[in-house]
Amino acid sequence: MRLPVRFHVLALAIGCSAGVMTPAVAHAQAPATAQGNVLTLADALTLARRSNPTLANSVNARRNAAANVRAANGAFLPSVNTSFGGGYREGRQTFFQGQGFGSTNDQLSTDASASANLNLSLGALNDRRAVKAEQEATESDIAAAEVAVRNNVINQYLTALQAQANAVLQDTLLVTTTAQLQLARARLQVGSGTQLDVQRAEVADGQQRVAQLRARNTAQVEVVRLFQQIGIDPVPGTTLDPNLPATPSLELPSVLDMAKRANPTLGALKMREESARRQLTSAKSGYYPSLGLQAGVSAFTNRFLNTNTLITTARNSAASQRAGCIRSEEVRARLQLANNLAACENIAFTPAQEQSIRDAQGQYPFDFTRNPYSVSASLSLPLFNGFRREQQIEQAQVQRRNAENNTRGQELRVTADVTAAYLQLNTAQQTVALQEQNVRTARTALSLAQERYRVGAINLVELVQARGDFERAETDRITAVYDVQRAFAALENAVGRPLR
Structure with missing residues (x-):
């Protein structure tokens, strides 16, 4: 989905004063064109799979699982x-x-x-099957860790993009306040304005410069946090690609069915339930020769x-x-x-x-x-060992029941998480449409207020208020746009696999 945050605010700035806005627009776009090092979301996810330390620790568990399987097979040698x-x-x-x-x-x-x-013994045979189930559970744990890392990287990538979009908005609003300050001074020179209007315009321009500075700093910090989530050192001059893939149309029943089949955490619990069942059978084999x-x-x-x-x-x-x-x-x-x-x-x-x-x-x-x-x-053929066999069987039965309860609990959790994420995604998509309408209305009101201030029909306070209304509306629209992507990422995380 294309995120046209920059074009809404630039259109407003150009409509205010083309001669004054052009340098600021070029400055806002400079980081994207001055550096050729563009990090796409797909690239970030690929790097994270190779470099994320947390994921690397999870993958190391595969070696232990393979060693356990070899040891279980060795019981027959x-x-x-x-x-x-x-x-x-x-x-x-x-x-x-x-x-x-x-x-x-x-x-x-x-x-x-x-x-x-x-x-x-029969116990060795069931122990081998239990270890094989544990190995499959380990693979599911690794898949779950990949899903978690993927979700963290996507959310941080969206956060960094949103911070950059807010920084572009603040750049454009600075162009607007600068134009308003020049207009207030021009009106004072021709006698249609007051010194108070000029001072208010200077204060608004100064505050906007502070907001621009903070927005730029936040954007840089979020990019650094993105590299932390990926697992590599920050690369100076890296820019992010705002062209994110479109969210596909999904139906809740099909998504729920996919989650029950593909969720790695649920799969790991099912394998551990199978392992507990085999361990119970192994404990019962203590009655056999x-x-x-x-x-x-x-x-x-x-x-x-x-x-x-x-x-x-x-x-x-x-x-x-x-x-x-x-x-x-x-x-x-x-x-x-x-x-x-x-x-x-x-x-x-x-x-x-x-x-x-x-x-x-x-x-x-x-x-x-x-x-x-x-x-x-x-x-x-063991006959009596002080009820230790009975104790082991009881412990194995408790572990099997606990494993079954854990699986059932995860199934309910997956159903609830997927349903909530699906509803949140629909709400976020509807919110974007409403926020875009609010932005259009606020932009029209600001344009009208600028023209009325130019002819002296309103004072600077009313113009600043109209600009503030537009800033809030545009900020809310930016948030709503990225909330759609976050909601879709949350749905993918609940399902346990990519959906596009």
Whole structure:
């Protein structure tokens, strides 16, 4: 919708005094033509979607939701654990009831193990569905945050445009007061005016200059606030595009139906209601059995720090074995029994055995000896756990009822907000037509008052009053024009999606 605020007031100014008004009109239009950096409403909304910090925080929730879904899916995969450790043991025996145990050689050891566990239950299945519903609710929350940011940017954009329109109005009224001051001085020179009229005109002109200054400052401040809502630093020299899209014709039943289907806040509550229902089912699954599967394997290796001690022990062991063999065979020989005394002479600690011991110690720490692996399965059926299952079920039921009540409350809120915004939009559109009629009447009255003052039919007080009536009427018209856009933005915000 084109907002012709500037053209109404300029037409009045040109009708008053073309020679005096032209410089002021050019000055009022200078900001729009001196800078080529024009920020449209569509551009502002695009920048806000990329840069608004509040919206960025809402989007970050998507990562948490995705991580929760992955964790819920992981409940159907086995958990795998591995470990690797090392240790040192001093070469000293441990005594128990007077008996010595353990090696007297310092020892290094390493061990490794791997295990897998899988637990399956109906509760895990429902937990996964609940988390998926929460993820969809998070997406709806992000959409709701986008709608809120969009509504804030649109309202601030309209506020900035209205402030600029009011600034243009004050510029034009300053042209009018300047022309009235010149006319009062001219009448005083020809003897048809008074010094009091001149002074009143000077006061009116000074007050209008103050109003112009404040209006310009307000317009600049509102543009800065607009950049704050967008989420970026202000860009000097930026002008706003007053050409806003037209408001489409809408029917209340279709808008209400669209809101019930598309409102993101309502959608998020529906998803959380589904999540609460799944959590209740998960709590009830505590009465059903669960299946557990486990598997594991481990291995170890060790090394004695003093290899010579091992060799000496092995050599002594071989010598002791040889001596024992000889004694046994000699006894058999004396008893004239069959014996193998010659074989005892072959028992000896060989260099090859010594090298084997040294090689075995050199393979530490990765030459593992595997322990037997294990696989097990278990079926667990809880019978009684101190009423904790019943407590969890009751809590889940309360959460489900609360979620249902929240959804119902939001449905009523959406219906009320959409209906109120729709009625407000119709009222604002009718108000614009009435205010435009008021402006035309006030402009005609001001033009007539200027002509009557020019010929001396009225005094300056009546002319100032007519100018004030026009200023109020034009200000109200500007407000009504932007109220239409605000009402439409409020309707879009209530629906939860753009309507054009």
